[in-house]
Amino acid sequence: MSDDIKKEIRKQYFHYFRFWFIGIGILLVITAIAGVKHVIEINVPRPNLSAPTERVYDYADVLTDVEEESLRKRIAEVERRLRIDIVLVTFNQSVEGEEARRQYGYRSADWEQNMMDYADDFWDENQYGYNKGFEGDGCILVHNWFEGQNGEHLSTSGRVEDRFSYNDIDTVLYAVDDYYDTDPYRAYMAYVDTVASIMGRERGESGTFSLGAVFVVPIVAALVYALFNLKQKPAKDTTTASTYVEGGKPVMKGRADEFIRKNVVSRKIETSSSGGGGSRSSGGGGHHISSSGASHGGGSHRH
Numbered sequence: 001m002s003d004d005i006k007k008e009i010r011k012q013y014f015h016y017f018r019f020w021f022i023g024i025g026i027l028l029v030i031t032a033i034a035g036v037k038h039v040i041e042i043n044v045p046r047p048n049l050s051a052p053t054e055r056v057y058d059y060a061d062v063l064t065d066v067e068e069e070s071l072r073k074r075i076a077e078v079e080r081r082l083r084i085d086i087v088l089v090t091f092n093q094s095v096e097g098e099e100a101r102r103q104y105g106y107r108s109a110d111w112e113q114n115m116m117d118y119a120d121d122f123w124d125e126n127q128y129g130y131n132k133g134f135e136g137d138g139c140i141l142v143h144n145w146f147e148g149q150n151g152e153h154l155s156t157s158g159r160v161e162d163r164f165s166y167n168d169i170d171t172v173l174y175a176v177d178d179y180y181d182t183d184p185y186r187a188y189m190a191y192v193d194t195v196a197s198i199m200g201r202e203r204g205e206s207g208t209f210s211l212g213a214v215f216v217v218p219i220v221a222a223l224v225y226a227l228f229n230l231k232q233k234p235a236k237d238t239t240t241a242s243t244y245v246e247g248g249k250p251v252m253k254g255r256a257d258e259f260i261r262k263n264v265v266s267r268k269i270e271t272s273s274s275g276g277g278g279s280r281s282s283g284g285g286g287h288h289i290s291s292s293g294a295s296h297g298g299g300s301h302r303h
Helices: 003-016 018-042 065-082 098-104 111-125 158-163 166-177 184-202 211-230 255-259
Strands: 056-058 085-091 138-144 151-157 295-302
Touching (some): 056 065, 065 184, 085 111, 111 151, 138 158, 151 158, 166 295
Parallel strands (some): 085 138
Antiparallel strands (some): 138 151
């Protein structure tokens, strides 16, 4: 094949696939803008400066100093990315019965009610919430290690309350339940990571796949396929540009002809949501009003 014919074939192919190249350019620009936007977002100062900077209160002393610091770093990373406050409190104190009610001033003798109040009051009194100190965005996990009353309560606020369904709340609590009795540090790291995963879906995050990978990889694969066909060897030296380009459109030989004769069958995969009071798409799980008048969601697991 002469150089002139090769040049003409290449010219015709690039002309035919010009919209692919334009599409790639647009996607690269979108990816770059999204990256810049992400960098700007994570460097914007938090609006609420009234809350303490502390996020890990290990009053029950179940964590080492190194583990506490590791949790703080992980929480700080998630807070910058998702713009929510994440707080952890462990304590070792009776929250059930008349004696506990009189001693600590609880408004009830019920374990679950008092766990909920403890979490809500801790959040409200310290004015936690990424965007504001009252009904601000975030959540708090309180874990009581008192013998016979061991368990956790997750309290949600603001955007996290709006997002978390009963199922989401259970998902976080079960993540803690899996490890609390053997490895508290791992249990609380699971709390932070599970909250991050659920709230990350709200922002369109998808695991380790970046926006660029989702769009660019399929297009690159298509271009590789197209360029592979560009290099098909002709059967004869007398091949002309029209052998590969007919009517201004590339002619894909061999593999494509075989593919279009195959049947493609698609099936709809049915899904169903589990029980527990609501689907993952409906938030507001455990909605209630705290003693300070703030809106919260949440739930408890007792061991």
